[in-house]
Amino acid sequence: MEVLDIIRPENQVFCKTGLMTDATLTYCPGCGHGTAHNITMEVIDEMGVVEDTIGVAPVGCSVFAYDFMAVDMTQAAHGRAPAVATGIARTWPDKYVFTYQGDGDLAAIGTAETIHCCNRGENIVIIFVNNGIYGMTGGQMAPTTLPGMKTSTSPYGREIETMGSPIKMSELIANLPGTYYVTRQSVHTHKHVRKAKKAIRKAFENTRLKKGLSFVEIVSNCNSGWKMTPNESNIWMEEHMFPYYPLGDIKVNGKLKQVA
Amino acid sequence: MSELRLMKGNEALAEAAIRAGADAYFGYPITPQSEVIEYLMDQRPEKRTGMVVLQAESEIAAINMVYGAASSGKRVMTSSSSPGISLKMEGISYLAGAELPAVIVNVVRGGPGLGTIQPSQADYNQAVKGGGHGDYRMYVLAPASVQEMSDFVSDAFDIAFKYRTPVMILSDGLIGQMMEKVVLKDERKRLTDAEIDEKYGSWATTGRKGRERNIITSLYLEAERMEQRVRKLMNKYQRMEEEDLRYEMIHCDDAEYLFVAYGSSARIAQKAVELGREKGIKVGLLRPITLFPFPKKQLFELADQVKGVLSVEMNAGQMVDDVRLAVEHKVPVEHFGRTGGIIHTPEEILEALEQKIVKDGSIRHHTTREPSLL
Amino acid sequence: MTQEIIIAGFGGQGVLSMGKILAYAGMLQGEEVCWMPSYGPEMRGGTANVTVILSDDRISSPYLKVYDTAIILNQQSMDKFESAVKPGGVLVYDPNGITHHPTRSDIDIYQVDGYRLASEMGNKKVFNMILLGGFLKIKPVVKIENVLKGLKESLPERYHHLLPLNEEAINKGMQSIFAYDVEKQLVLEHA
Ligand SMILES: Cc1ncc(C[n+]2csc(CCOP(=O)(O)OP(=O)(O)O)c2C)c(N)n1
Ligand code: SF4
Ligand SMILES: [Mg+2]
Numbered sequence: 001m002e003v004l005d006i007i008r009p010e011n012q013v014f015c016k017t018g019l020m021t022d023a024t025l026t027y028c029p030g031c032g033h034g035t036a037h038n039i040t041m042e043v044i045d046e047m048g049v050v051e052d053t054i055g056v057a058p059v060g061c062s063v064f065a066y067d068f069m070a071v072d073m074t075q076a077a078h079g080r081a082p083a084v085a086t087g088i089a090r091t092w093p094d095k096y097v098f099t100y101q102g103d104g105d106l107a108a109i110g111t112a113e114t115i116h117c118c119n120r121g122e123n124i125v126i127i128f129v130n131n132g133i134y135g136m137t138g139g140q141m142a143p144t145t146l147p148g149m150k151t152s153t154s155p156y157g158r159e160i161e162t163m164g165s166p167i168k169m170s171e172l173i174a175n176l177p178g179t180y181y182v183t184r185q186s187v188h189t190h191k192h193v194r195k196a197k198k199a200i201r202k203a204f205e206n207t208r209l210k211k212g213l214s215f216v217e218i219v220s221n222c223n224s225g226w227k228m229t230p231n232e233s234n235i236w237m238e239e240h241m242f243p244y245y246p247l248g249d250i251k252v253n254g255k256l257k258q259v260a
Numbered sequence: 261m262s263e264l265r266l267m268k269g270n271e272a273l274a275e276a277a278i279r280a281g282a283d284a285y286f287g288y289p290i291t292p293q294s295e296v297i298e299y300l301m302d303q304r305p306e307k308r309t310g311m312v313v314l315q316a317e318s319e320i321a322a323i324n325m326v327y328g329a330a331s332s333g334k335r336v337m338t339s340s341s342s343p344g345i346s347l348k349m350e351g352i353s354y355l356a357g358a359e360l361p362a363v364i365v366n367v368v369r370g371g372p373g374l375g376t377i378q379p380s381q382a383d384y385n386q387a388v389k390g391g392g393h394g395d396y397r398m399y400v401l402a403p404a405s406v407q408e409m410s411d412f413v414s415d416a417f418d419i420a421f422k423y424r425t426p427v428m429i430l431s432d433g434l435i436g437q438m439m440e441k442v443v444l445k446d447e448r449k450r451l452t453d454a455e456i457d458e459k460y461g462s463w464a465t466t467g468r469k470g471r472e473r474n475i476i477t478s479l480y481l482e483a484e485r486m487e488q489r490v491r492k493l494m495n496k497y498q499r500m501e502e503e504d505l506r507y508e509m510i511h512c513d514d515a516e517y518l519f520v521a522y523g524s525s526a527r528i529a530q531k532a533v534e535l536g537r538e539k540g541i542k543v544g545l546l547r548p549i550t551l552f553p554f555p556k557k558q559l560f561e562l563a564d565q566v567k568g569v570l571s572v573e574m575n576a577g578q579m580v581d582d583v584r585l586a587v588e589h590k591v592p593v594e595h596f597g598r599t600g601g602i603i604h605t606p607e608e609i610l611e612a613l614e615q616k617i618v619k620d621g622s623i624r625h626h627t628t629r630e631p632s633l634l
Numbered sequence: 635m636t637q638e639i640i641i642a643g644f645g646g647q648g649v650l651s652m653g654k655i656l657a658y659a660g661m662l663q664g665e666e667v668c669w670m671p672s673y674g675p676e677m678r679g680g681t682a683n684v685t686v687i688l689s690d691d692r693i694s695s696p697y698l699k700v701y702d703t704a705i706i707l708n709q710q711s712m713d714k715f716e717s718a719v720k721p722g723g724v725l726v727y728d729p730n731g732i733t734h735h736p737t738r739s740d741i742d743i744y745q746v747d748g749y750r751l752a753s754e755m756g757n758k759k760v761f762n763m764i765l766l767g768g769f770l771k772i773k774p775v776v777k778i779e780n781v782l783k784g785l786k787e788s789l790p791e792r793y794h795h796l797l798p799l800n801e802e803a804i805n806k807g808m809q810s811i812f813a814y815d816v817e818k819q820l821v822l823e824h825a
Contacts, residue, residue, distance in 0.1 A: 109319075109320075137289045137290065138291070140315070141315060143317065152298045152301075153297055153315050155302045162314070266661050292673065434696065437673050438670040438696050439654065439667075439670075440666075527694055527695050527696060527697075530695065534694060607700075
């Protein structure tokens with residue numbers, strides 16, 4: 001059998017979603033951002049709502065999300081994506097509006113926008129990629145950086161007494177009545193990717209049903225910022241990030257899950 | 261003992277803050293100035309001098325931390341780059357209104373908006389004309405070397421306290437990222453709390469022990485009192501012009517043509533002066549070191565000597581307006597500058613002088629002025 | 635005297651540190667020095683370059699269009715900077731990965747087979763020191779002893795055991811630089 005006999009439509013098991021552009025991803029090899037982009041676009045594609053979807057890109061490594069996601073997108077100032085999304089969603093109430101933000105963007109400079117957007121229960125989806133660091137600017141400490149973790153602005157490790165404790169954003173906003181669905185996922189194995197995609201699907205279905213705010217946190221790696229190989233970073237993430245940021249649903253259909 | 265080092269502009273600035281006896285630094289990372297907070301965190305200034313260094317959650321928080329520390333008489337600094345400085349503008353207006361001393365550093369990148377991380381001088385107007393709301397000015401220092409990044413920190417603190425005013429160090433990505441030889445100043449001891457009480461107890465909120473209470477505010481609902489406050493500010497700015505104007509003249513004695521340039525553009529223009537003189541064009545350079553106050557009188561006088569002036573800035577033409585005002589239409593004034601993070605070469609500057617001034621120079625009134633890009 | 639030098643190659647080839655060591659050595663011998671890197675996203679795996687200026691006078695522009703010397707480590711940089719060498723200036727390059735060799739006859743061109751020599755020495759990281767050695771043989775703008783001091787200063791303490799290897803690399807570079815003839819397109823004599 002020739003190779004060309006194998007490359008046939010009926011043998012295809014995987015294809016790139018049509019809603020990812022052909023632009024080369026600017027993410028470091030091994031970074032979780034690309035996968036998170038991909039499943040978000042797959043969901044939009046599968047729901048058939050591409051013409052009614054408007055995304056908001058943050059400031060962070062994913063600032064160029066608009067180069068990769070083939071939907072209408074607006075790029076917001078650092079941290080302001082939830083306010084920008086509010087402006088769009090309120091004036092276009094039937095659209096599927098989402099933000100895609102990093103932890104520095106969403107949980108440091110944009111905390112006020114995040115909390116008030118969640119508190120108002122805007123009918124949007126927030127996709128929150130938490131890698132515990134400022135990837136874009138060269139690995140500075142984020143609000144989500146783990147205790148003792150070394151970054152370029154915590155070169156001796158994060159000290160709780162002077163720098164505070166890592167913020168658990170999902171738990172924080174789950175306590176606001178405005179949030180309808182809050183979940184924490186990851187995208188570092190096939191199994192986790194499938195689960196994360198389901199969660200994103202659920203989030204956008206909530207938008208369809210006008211249920212209010214859905215918040216999907218994705219705990220991810222930043223192999224460059226953490227100064228590890230991609231594989232090491234995934235192992236480190238399982239061993240250190242997941243105990244602090246446990247995966248799973250936190251709030252479903254407006255009701256807080258009982259956490260053990 | 262002064263010390264010789266090879267340092268990046270941003271690092272030299274951070275080291276200078278420790279040595280200037282700063283009590284605190286509050287900042288938020290942004291390219292191309294993140295080395296400032298990274299260097300400070302690495303140096304453990306809390307152990308070296310007791311200086312506080314804190315990474316704030318945003319530039320807005322950082323400038324308000326500055327407002328807090330300044331209101332209680334502490335020597336405090338913050339730094340950022342263009343998009344972050346825009347966020348600080350509200351706080352800077354309040355600092356000016358409440359007459360508080362503080363040092364704000366802008367390592368400028370190209371804009372508007374998120375722009376580019378490459379060097380630029382597009383924040384001239386923001387720094388010099390106010391930026392925030394209300395009738396106020398900042399004293400603006402424009403370093404042109406790593407040495408000046410270091411030296412201007414203590415100078416800035418001195419001015420800030422002399423006038424109780426926010427002072428800006430307006431640098432850019434080029435000066436921030438390049439390394440040069442720098443002679444570091446000796447360490448100045450931080451003031452003790454008792455010394456602060458003694459020196460600044462007449463206005464700072466340090467606790468009303470043995471004195472009348474102090475209030476820091478920028479709110480004056482009565483129009484007369486607000487006007488009084490504005491007058492007081494204007495008097496300060498007048499005094500700055502008389503006592504603390506700074507500039508440098510290079511090859512101006514026999515100059516027939518003049519470049520006006522500050523910061524990294526002045527360095528590049530200086531090379532253009534060398535190239536021009538090699539070609540027989542007698543050109544000089546006026547480098548404003550303070551952008552506010554601006555060397556208006558010096559320009560006015562030079563305009564009697566030269567045949568034309570080229571304002572060289574890495575922006576689409578901002579300082580050129582001030583140059584034109586100072587020259588008062590005595591001779592042609594044009595602008596040259598690249599934008600978007602592109603740095604002009606000395607050759608380009610000289611060519612612009614030859615084209616726009618030597619060859620085509622004419623006095624343009626606002627109705628005939630063309631967009632000055634390239 | 636002023637020496638204006640551009641060093642250009644890929645990020646990760648030690649371009650910036652080569653420049654830093656040169657600047658540091660210049661400072662130690664009392665000169666004015668300036669080190670101006672390209673920075674930003676273009677560095678992520680892309681090209682990196684640094685301008686180094688040594689002078690006994692105050693240095694004016696850190697940003698230049700033409701240079702006395704270009705040290706070139708990859709093809710992209712060759713394409714960009716061959717034309718930026720002043721007439722009568724010097725171009726030093728590593729032939730590894732170079733498909734279009736320089737062609738100018740109004741400048742002096744030299745080759746150092748740094749990449750191969752570094753591999754032979756068993757540590758590719760000393761590649762930049764081999765080129766630096768070669769350059770210093772042609773243009774002894776700084777003393778080797780000051781280069782070694784500069785190295786010590788810029789290497790973190792935990793790498794200080796590598797200092798002898800770096801010194802060896804510099805010497806190797808000095809012995810292995812050859813003039814390149816653009817007409818005959820071959821390496822000529824020992825420089
Ligand atoms: C007002 C403002 N301040 C600071 C910056 C610099 N900046 C760009 S991205 C970033 C942090 C991004 O970190 P995060 O949101 O965690 O995203 P990641 O890169 O890790 O995905 C910062 C501080 C900016 N662009 N604008
Ligand atoms: S810096 Fe970190 S977050 Fe950014 S692309 Fe690289 S690995 Fe991903
Ligand atoms: Mg992050």
